[in-house]
Amino acid sequence: MIKIENLDCMYKTSNNQMVQALKGINLTINPGEFVAIIGANGSGKSTLAKHMNGIMLPKEGDVFVFGKNTKEEQNNLFIKKSVGMVFQNPDNQFVTSVVEEDIAFALENLEIPFDEMHERVRMALECVGMYEYKDASIESLSGGQKQKIAIAGAIVMQPKFLVFDEPTSMLDPQSREEICSLLKRLNETMNIGIIFITQFMEEVALAKRVIVMNDGKIVKDISPGCLFEDIDFLESMKLKAPQITYFCLELNKLGENINPGILDLKECADELAAALKGNKL
């Protein structure tokens, strides 16, 4: 599990002003959880994420990954293996130009035997549905495909957790959907804990738990369904609910018995159909 205790993060701007990016964060994420983190731009989401696998180290407070403190240097390799990270821009995450080589890169550094390395690369690529592209040049792939390769590069390390910092924000709708269902699969079939930062409110529905950040603090830790019912709170955080939530809430206000916590489109249609049928004489 990932355990964050009393984490503060300050940094100095070029004008020598101090900015506090994180303020007193306490958070525990258990193995196998699927947690979304949302919040306005500048609320501290990415800074928090970077503390989860030791890209940033706490000056105040502690981060533990399965009980090991990220601040202690001897834990470094364990932490990098346990918690992988995938970023927003698919172009900035590669070290080589050929798909297979890039996935194998980290394993080579760990001196994993050749046969095992080969097998793990194959499994990672199959898992993201990109094995047939193993000899392709990364340059020739689309944004969505590159993001899948970046994910394969993370899962080849057999992590317990994967942190995704807005992995879909540069992708077109179809690629976004593919990445979302991939995250779901990694969570459900491989039991990898997922920490998912996104600005797409419809995608939050994938998670079982949502953390809302504002001004460096965690202001809410809740289920997606309950979160979206409280539109006033969301809007005060510069966020919004998905379009269907607004619709269901409106109908509710007008006396219709529709559950406003619904996030699945088919369920929503069924709920509407039931309300319409209720009128049948």
Place this chain on the structure above:
Amino acid sequence: MIQFHNVTYTYNFNTDTCKDAIKNINLKILPGEFLAIIGQTGSGKSTLVEHMNGLKKPTVGEVFVSGQDIWQKKFDITKVRFKVGLVFQYPEHQMFEQDVFSEIAFGLRNNGIAETKIESLIFEALDFVGLPHDILNSSPFDFSGGQKRKIAIASTIAMQPDVIILDEPTAGLDPYSSELLLKKFKDYNKNKGKTVILVSHSMEEVVRFADRVIVMHNGEIKMEGEPRKIFTKVEELNEMGLDVPQILKVFLELRKLGFPARADIYTVEEAKQEFFRLKNLTKGGKSFVK
């Protein structure tokens, strides 16, 4: 006005790896129009807009801006760049000045605007994107991603171009900032009569803000028209890897369940009206469920 006449752009022209990024494009964009461009990644959207201010030169065909063939030998192409402002995808990755003032002033200075006028143009641009005036001495790199985006947009807006092209301006912005920014561009379009060209993956944005949408696929314009009409072609759009607004999908599901719901519902308000229309029908004792 921007006009494309049989424009084709070929990468690696005359080599084995040549590929047409856009093919035989004919397009007219009228002054004061709010045009959206949609299409999958790699469909040619960015190449298309890079032709609009002369960043790319057609391999075949001509581009006209206000009636002028912009690649005619004696014509000074830099003139087009001041008239047609292009905000790239993730423009914050391309900032380079030491402070916000110089960052926004860069284009104005290049355009020969007098120093005395620059300050007021910069203040206006900051107001436009909703940033406070006291940030001008800070480094652009001190800000969060969303704020950097606003600074980058301000540096194009400061030039007050007749045409502004925005390549996915809201990607990665929080919903509140996205909404605010798009409303500002709608204002710029409506109140100042400027042309706005928006490349977007958000179908909800397109329906709400654009007068006309063109759909790019494999380097060609596959559809064009009013967003409300284009989005009724759900299957064709899906085949091209595109989406339709979420609320429409709910009503399409209702149709599958047997209800005679309209297939052009895009906003919460329309959805509400349609729900109560269906409810009145069922009140009459009609049952639509198979």
